[in-house]
Amino acid sequence: MPENPTPEIIEPEGAAQRIRSGKVSTRKIEHYVARLEDTPLQDVDKVDESAVPLSMWAQAWRSLRKQPLFIISAILILLVIAVAVFPQLFTHTDPTSCTLSNARKGPAAGHPLGFTFQGCDIYARIIFGARASVLVGLFTTIFVVIIGGALGALAGYYGGWLDAVLARITDIFFALPLILGAIIIMQLPAFRDNKSIWTVIITLTIFGWPQLARITRGAVIEAKNSDYVMASRALGLSKFKTLVKHVVPNSLAPIIVIATISLGIYIVAEATLSFLGVGLPPSIMSWGNDIASAQISLRNNPAILMWPALALSVTVLSFIMLGDAVRDALDPKSRKG
Amino acid sequence: MSTFDADRPLLEIKDLAITFNTPEGPVYAVRNAHLSIMPGETVAIVGESGSGKSTTALSAIGLLPGNGKVTGGQIIFDGEDITNVSDKRIIELRGNSIGMVPQDPMSNLNPVWKIGFQVKETLKANGLAGDNAKERVAEVLAEAGLPNAATRANQYPHEFSGGMRQRALIAIGLACRPRLLIADEPTSALDVTVQQQILDHLERLTTELGTAVLLITHDLGLAAERAEKVVVMYKGQVVESGPALEILRNPKHPYTQRLVASAPSLASKRLQTHSLNEAVEANAVEKPVHSKAGDDVLEIKNLTKVFKLRKSLGKSIDFTAVDDVTFSVKRGTTTAIVGESGSGKSTVAQMVLNLLKPTAGTISFDGMVMNEQPESELFKFRRRVQPIFQDPYGSLDPMYSIYRTIEEPLRIHGMGDSKSRQNRVKELLSHVSMPSSTMYRFPNELSGGQRQRIAIARALALQPEVIICDEAVSALDVLVQAQILNLLNELQKNLGLTYLFITHDLAVVRQIADDVCVMQHGKIVEHSSTDEVFNNPQQEYTRNLLGAIPGATLLI
Known part of the structure; x- marks a missing residue:
């Protein structure tokens, strides 16, 4: 408790002792009483039983489903997921059957976007490349939420040395640029020789968890000081159970928002790493690899690079828009007035 | 400035209607409001939260929030219709002709500017700074009752206590000698003794300057004591207005x-x-009568709590929040701990609940010293002693439905199966006069008073013997507050509960407590029966507290 540098009581004590009798005006003041019909008296603190009960999530859903931003991004994301799961539904062309004689040719019947430098169908490669991007984004997000969320929640809730150690570790990770760090990790023999989707996911998780740990820590610190946490402790709930049952559920909103936005960012990171040649191996079809191999024909046939880049941008933008819409729904205060 | 006319109202509001546009449709915040303020007169608007009292006053200086609009009626200031006047004219009027003292002294001063600068800003904006701005600033601050005004002007808001900040805000409001001062709950965030001083000072100052005051408050006693005329608002309408004492003594x-x-x-x-x-x-509120025959269910002896305040690396100073406190609570009665902010009363409550370890002293519950027991003994203790907290918006988990909230204690203590727990929840809801359909709802759908009822129901779930109410009714409107106090009294009668009631409000104490401990700076300065404390206070501090209850002397 801070000390008051200035006194609260300023006047001499005696001044408080006079009897106060109220003021009487010299003017004539009319005594007006409203008619009871115009101002009906209602029950004190009446319970409104007519409305449908709504949890916080249900309320968020209600405001969410009316937002155009949410509808557009949700449709796009569902489409991308459908493409990733069932690519065969969207194209019958085999993306790996490439004929060099078709190289860099423009759109043709059955090949709406034309052909790459290697003579592969661009449209089919985009469709089949979605899976790698979505898998990397999804699994990185899941691992980041589990690791970052758990560490952040424990550090924020228990504080003390655990918190101090975690804060320093996250500082170290924040100081390392993602791309530079990822290049170094991907060059480690264990990673370099086994390049796969999983090596990319592990690398991105290593650099992604500190951000989520910080967000979770902040949300948990805010929630742990609430009266309902103290009330549960007074009921005899153990400290850890209070964390699991009350503190964590009340800290979920910012985690969900950040996780949604990060999913898009991880997809970009995967494309960046693949572009630089340290991400997915060339044997795996991905947008990043396609963009990288389209570099050589950029000047003459920019369309080869443009299409996978467009697919990547739209997907990432949808996740970021979804995150924004969810943030608005969960925390109406942050909405710009 | 226009000519002074003592018989013409300074501010007149006629048939005012204000509508807010919200995503859920228009909200008619104020309808048919009318009031008039004569030059030099003090008028108070009284109403509970959401009654439209602040909205009405803010409309007079064009400070309605962006989605609010005057949709009918007239606002006439000194003969000039300012209902739909241009922004330029309103800005001319603000400060110069109509001053404002906002509610929360903690957030209404800009923390990065010195106090003096903020006063000078007001003077400058109204072209009154002149050549000797510094002296003028000091003068204005001194008027508002700040000692060493010239030095104080060079301090930042965080160096001021709450009362001092409010004085600075009053200085800013009156700096340009407005003819009308709008004071929006100017002292609601302050302790009663500070409130009394500040209002006394404001009254003296405005009388000297001949300033009319529009006082907005939720406290009818305070309004009646400070104003000549009282306007009572309810659900956006004026229900009664007239001479203050007449309204108080003969409400229609x-x-x-x-x-x-x-x-x-x-x-x-x-x-x-x-x-x-x-x-x-x-x-x-009807105060119950208890027999004093019972045994002491709680015995607190020499309780002390010392907090370490970190000063700099490795150094800390001791702060004694609770200092050698001894008292006991008789079974089936209500004991109140009263004190102003920082007196250590809530720290006592947390230690009695065994949520905070005391530095020294003992807490005995039913003859057993609790603060040295292992966690397993405490678990049994927790069943028998339950808290109710102040903030009805913070004490219920927003993620839990009302059913889960009330069921949680039963579940933790493994009582009954899901069927019997459901019946128990229904029974508890009826104890606190809530319909059983409430159990499917969530806290965000209930009002403050209703949430507090749910908090009471949860506290009662384990059939405790002692309930610790930490400012349990302080955040509620008076009508709801009375309702909750009656509920607590009724539950005490039916279930034989013992209450330890922590509050800053002596008036509430009189309504429900049998015994009172008055705390100041961590010590108990007076401990006696309620009647004794109220009729025959022994300590100067208690007398000051009692004297500061607004309106207490008006109804004799």
Whole structure:
């Protein structure tokens, strides 16, 4: 408790002792009483039983489903997921059957976007490349939420040395640029020789968890000081159970928002790493690899690079828009007035 | 400035209607409001939260929030219709002709500027700074009752206490000698003794300057004591207006009657002078009578809590929040701990709940020293002692439905199966007069008073013997507050509960407590029965506290 540098009581004590009798005006003041019909008296603190009960999530859903931003991004994301799961539904062309004689040719019947430098169908490669991007984004997000969320929640809730150690570790990770760090990790023999989707996911998780740990820590610190946490402790709930049952559920909103936005960012990171040649191996079809191999024909046939880049941008933008819409729904205060 | 005319109202509001546009459709915040303020007069608007009292006052200086609009009626200031006047004219009027003292002294001063600069800003904006701005600033601050004004002007807001900040805000409001000062709950965030001083000072100052004051408050006692005229608002409408003392002594509208009956500062006297039945009908609190034969269920001996305040690396100073506190609570009675902010009363409550380890001293519950018991013994103790907290918005988990909230204690203590727990939840809801359909709802759908009922139901779930109410009614409107106090009294009668009631409000204490401990700076300065403390206070501090209850002397 801070000390008051200035006194609260300023006047001499005696001044408080006079009897106060109220003021009487010299003017004539009319005594007006409203008619009871115009101002009906209602029950004190009446319970409104007519409305449908709504949890916080249900309320968020209600405001969410009316937002155009949410509808557009949700449709796009569902489409991308459908493409990733069932690519065969969207194209019958085999993306790996490439004929060099078709190289860099423009759109043709059955090949709406034309052909790459290697003579592969661009449209089919985009469709089949979605899976790698979505898998990397999804699994990185899941691992980041589990690791970052758990560490952040424990550090924020228990504080003390655990918190101090975690804060320093996250500082170290924040100081390392993602791309530079990822290049170094991907060059480690264990990673370099086994390049796969999983090596990319592990690398991105290593650099992604500190951000989520910080967000979770902040949300948990805010929630742990609430009266309902103290009330549960007074009921005899153990400290850890209070964390699991009350503190964590009340800290979920910012985690969900950040996780949604990060999913898009991880997809970009995967494309960046693949572009630089340290991400997915060339044997795996991905947008990043396609963009990288389209570099050589950029000047003459920019369309080869443009299409996978467009697919990547739209997907990432949808996740970021979804995150924004969810943030608005969960925390109406942050909405710009 | 226009000519001074003592018979023409300074501010007149006629048939005012204000509508807010919200995503859920228009909200008619104010309808048919009318009031008039004569030059030099003090008028108070009284109403509970959401009654439209602040909205009405803010409309007079064009400070309605962006989605609010005057949709009907007239606002006339000194003969000039300013209802739909240009922004330029309103800005001319602000400060110069109409001043404003906002509610929260903590957030209404800019923390990065010195106090003096913020006063000078006001003077400059109204072209009154002149050549000797510095002296003028000091003068204005000194008027508002700040000692060493010239030095104080060079300090930042964080160096000021709450009362001092409010004085600085009053200085800013009156700096340009406005003819009307709008004071929006100017002292609601302050302790009663500070509140009294500041209002006394404001009254003296405005009388000297001949400034009319529009005082907005939720406290009828305070309004009646400080204003010549009182306007009572309810659900956006003016239900009654007239001479302050007349309204207080002879309320005509049923809402005003309820308000007078429920106001703790007035009711505490009223209980002695008026018949109980009349008071009960109008939602007043009926104080129960307890026999003093019971044993001591709680015994607190030499309780001390020292906090270490970190000063710099490795160094800390001790701060004694609770200092050698000894008292006991008789079974089936209510003991109140009263004190101003920082007196250590809530720290005592947390230690009694065993949520905070005392530095020294013992807490015995039913003859057993609790603060040295292992966690397993405490678990049994927790069943028998339950808390109710102040903030009804913070004490219920927003993620839990009402059913889960009330069921949680039963579940933790493994009582009954899901069927019997459901019945118990229904029974508890009926104890606190809530319909059983409430159990499917969530806290965000309930009002503050209703949430507090749910908190009470949860506290009762384990059939405790002692309930610790930490400012349990302080955040509620008077009518709801009276309702909750009556509920607590009734539950005490039916279930034989013992209450330890922590509060800053002496008036509430009189309504429900059998014994009172008055705390100051961590020490108990007076400990006696309620009647004894109120009728024959032994300490200067207690007398000051009692004297500062607004309106306490008006209803005799």
